[in-house]
Amino acid sequence: MIRVEDVTKRYGAHTAVDHVTFTAEPGRVTGFLGPNGAGKSTTMRVIVGLTPPTTGAAHVLGRRFTDLPNPGLDVGVLLDASAQHGGRTGREILTLAQKTMGLRAGRVEEMIDLVSLTESEAGRRVRDYSLGMRQRLGIAQALLGEPAVLILDEPANGLDPAGIRWMRDLLRSHADRGATVLLSSHLLHEIEVVADDLVVIGNGRIVAQGTKAELLASTGTHVRTRHPERLAVALQGAGVVVHQRDLALRADADPERVGQVAHEAGIPLLELRTADGAGLEELFLELTADTQREGLDHNPIHAHQQGAAA
Amino acid sequence: MTSTTAAVAPQATARPHDTTTNAVTPRIALPRIVGVELRKSFDTRSGLWLLASIGLAALVTTGAVIAWAPTEEFRYSQFTLAIGMPMSIILAIITVLSVTAEWSQRSGLTTFTLVPHRGRVMVAKAVSACLVAVAATVVAFAVGALGNLAGAAMAGITPVWDQDLADVGYFALGIMSLMLVGFTLGALIRNSAGAVVAYMLYAFVAPGLLAFLAFNQPWFRDLRPWVDLKYNQDALLNGGLSTEQWSQLAVTTALWLVLPLVIAVFTLRRSEVK
Numbered sequence: 076m077i078r079v080e081d082v083t084k085r086y087g088a089h090t091a092v093d094h095v096t097f098t099a100e101p102g103r104v105t106g107f108l109g110p111n112g113a114g115k116s117t118t119m120r121v122i123v124g125l126t127p128p129t130t131g132a133a134h135v136l137g138r139r140f141t142d143l144p145n146p147g148l149d150v151g152v153l154l155d156a157s158a159q160h161g162g163r164t165g166r167e168i169l170t171l172a173q174k175t176m177g178l179r180a181g182r183v184e185e186m187i188d189l190v191s192l193t194e195s196e197a198g199r200r201v202r203d204y205s206l207g208m209r210q211r212l213g214i215a216q217a218l219l220g221e222p223a224v225l226i227l228d229e230p231a232n233g234l235d236p237a238g239i240r241w242m243r244d245l246l247r248s249h250a251d252r253g254a255t256v257l258l259s260s261h262l263l264h265e266i267e268v269v270a271d272d273l274v275v276i277g278n279g280r281i282v283a284q285g286t287k288a289e290l291l292a293s294t295g296t297h298v299r300t301r302h303p304e305r306l307a308v309a310l311q312g313a314g315v316v317v318h319q320r321d322l323a324l325r326a327d328a329d330p331e332r333v334g335q336v337a338h339e340a341g342i343p344l345l346e347l348r349t350a351d352g353a354g355l356e357e358l359f360l361e362l363t364a365d366t367q368r369e370g371l372d373h374n375p376i377h378a379h380q381q382g383a384a385a
Numbered sequence: 386m387t388s389t390t391a392a393v394a395p396q397a398t399a400r401p402h403d404t405t406t407n408a409v410t411p412r413i414a415l416p417r418i419v420g421v422e423l424r425k426s427f428d429t430r431s432g433l434w435l436l437a438s439i440g441l442a443a444l445v446t447t448g449a450v451i452a453w454a455p456t457e458e459f460r461y462s463q464f465t466l467a468i469g470m471p472m473s474i475i476l477a478i479i480t481v482l483s484v485t486a487e488w489s490q491r492s493g494l495t496t497f498t499l500v501p502h503r504g505r506v507m508v509a510k511a512v513s514a515c516l517v518a519v520a521a522t523v524v525a526f527a528v529g530a531l532g533n534l535a536g537a538a539m540a541g542i543t544p545v546w547d548q549d550l551a552d553v554g555y556f557a558l559g560i561m562s563l564m565l566v567g568f569t570l571g572a573l574i575r576n577s578a579g580a581v582v583a584y585m586l587y588a589f590v591a592p593g594l595l596a597f598l599a600f601n602q603p604w605f606r607d608l609r610p611w612v613d614l615k616y617n618q619d620a621l622l623n624g625g626l627s628t629e630q631w632s633q634l635a636v637t638t639a640l641w642l643v644l645p646l647v648i649a650v651f652t653l654r655r656s657e658v659k
Contacts, residue, residue: 123498123501124498125497125501125657125658126657127655140501141502143501144411144412144413145412146498146500147499149410154498155494158491158492159490159491159492159495160429160486160490162490163428163429171421171425171428172499174417174421175417175418175421176413177413177417200430
C-alpha cells in the first residue's frame with residue numbers, strides 16, 4: 076500500500092505539488108494521470124524519498140521509504156529508464172542491484188528472460204539501447220527483488236504496441252496476486268485499459284480520484300447534429316446543461332430525454348449515445364489544453380468531428 | 386517477440402501477495418554497499434580503461450626510470466615514487482567519477498532508491514577509494530621492486546632497497562589523501578568534467594603558482610607548508626614526516642579536505658538527483 080498524505084512540494088515560488096493526498100491499494104493498479112509537468116514525477120520522487128516534501132508525508136507499506144531496511148525487496152521503482160550509466164551493460168546494471176539487495180545471482184538471468192532481452196542485448200552497453208530496451212531493463216530492475224509494491228513513472232514510453240500489451244499484462248497479473256501498482260501516464264487511453272483506480276492531477280493538484288468505474292461512469296449524453304446552436308438552445312430551454320464543441324454537444328441528461336427534446340424541436344440528429352467517460356475526457360482535455368500548444372488534434376473525438384464537418 | 390512476451394508475464398514474481406513490509410529484513414550492511422561501489426568503479430568502459438592504464442602507467446614509468454635516470458640513482462624509492470605520480474592522478478579521476486557519475490550519468494536515481502541514505506553511499510564510496518589506494522600501493526611496490534631489480538641488473542650494480550614498511554604506509558596514506566581530494570571535489574561539484582578539471586587545477590596548476598609565489602615572496606615561503614595541502618601530500622608520499630610536518634599535514638587537511646567535505650556532504654544530501 077502507498078499512502079500519500081497532504082504532500083506539498085515548493086521550489087521557491089513555484090508549487091510543483093499542492094496538498095496531494097491519495098492511497099494506492101494492494102491488489103489494484105492505480106493509474107496516476109496528468110499532463111506533463113502536472114507534478115506526477117515529483118510526487119513519485121517524494122514517495123521514494125528522493126525529494127523531501129515541503130509539507131506532508133508519504134508512506135509505503137506503513138513506513139517512510141527511507142525507513143525500509145532494504146527498499147528494493149519491498150518496492151520496485153522505475154522513475155526514468157534513461158537514468159543509467161551508459162557505459163554499463165544491461166546485465167551489469169541488474170547485477171549491481173542484485174548485489175545491493177543481497178539476492179542470489181540467478182535472479183539476474185531470470186529477469187533478463189522475463190523482460191525478453193536477448194543474450195546479446197543484455198551484454199550490450201546501455202548507451203546503445205533503444206528507449207524500449209531501457210524500459211524493459213528498468214522493469215527488470217524494479218521486479219528483481221520480488222517487491223510487493225511497484226512505482227513506475229511512464230513505463231510505456233518507447234515501447235512498441237506488443238511491448239505495451241506485455242507491460243499491461245505484467246502489471247495486471249502482479250496486482251492480481253496482491254501487489255500494489257502505481258503507474259503514471261499522460262495518456263488517458265493508455266492508463267484506462269489497465270488501471271482499477273485513477274488519480275488525476277493537474278497543476279500540482281488532484282482534480283479527480285476514484286475507481287475507474289466511478290470516473291468513467293456515464294456522465295450524460297453525446298449528441299451530434301448539424302444544428303448544434305438550435306439544439307443547445309432547445310436543451311437549455313428544457314433545463315438541461317449542455318457543453319458544446321463544434322457539431323457535438325454533451326448534455327447532462329440521458330439519451331432518451333435529449334432525443335425527446337430534439338424531436339420536439341424538430342432537429343435531425345447525426346448521433347445520439349451515452350457519453351461514456353466523456354466527463355473524464357473533458358476534464359483531462361481542459362488540463363492538457365494549457366500545455367498542448369499544437370491543439371487538440373490528438374483527440375480522437377475531435378478528429379472525428381473534423382471528418383464529419385468536411 | 387509477441388509470443389515470448391505474452392507467455393512470460395504470469396511468472397513475474399513469487400511474493401507480491403505479501404503486502405506487509407519485510408520487517409525482519411536486516412538493513413543493508415555497509416560492507417555490501419562498499420563491495421557494490423568498488424565494482425561500480427571498474428565495471429564501465431571508462432573504469433576498465435582507467436584500471437588498465439594504472440598498470441600500463443606503472444610499467445611505462447618504470448621503463449622510463451631505467452632508460453633515463455642516471456645509473457647511480459637507481460634505488461627502490463625512485464621507482465615507487467615515479468610510479469606513484471601517474472597512479473595518483475588516475476586513481477583520483479576514478480574517485481571523482483565514482484561520485485559525479487551518480488549525477489552526470491544519473492545513475493543516482495537507482496543508487497539512492499536502493500539505498501535511500503546518501504550519507505551511507507558516500508561513506509561506502511570513500512571506503513572503497515581507500516581500499517583501492519591500498520591495492521594500488523601493493524601494485525606500485527611490486528612493480529617498483531621488479532624495476533629496481535631489472536635496473537640494477539642492467540647497470541651491473543647491487544640493488545638499493547631504501548624503503549621499509551613505514552614507507553609503504555606513507556605511500557598508501559599519500560595516495561589515499563590525493564584520492565579523497567578527488568572525492569571531495571566530486572561531491573562538491575557533482576559534474577564529471579567540472580570535477581576532473583578542478584582536480585587537474587589542484588594537482589598541476591596550483592602547485593606551480595604556489596611554488597612561484599613562495600620563490601618570490603619570503604613571507605609565503607614560511608607560510609606555505611601550513612596552507613598548501615598538495616605540498617604536504619607530496620611530502621607524505623616521500624615519507625619520513627617530522628612532528629612539525631605531521632602538524633602541517635593535519636592543519637591543511639582540516640582546511641582543504643575535511644571542511645569542504647562536510648559542506649559537500651551537507652549540500653549533496655539535499656540536492657536533487659534529476
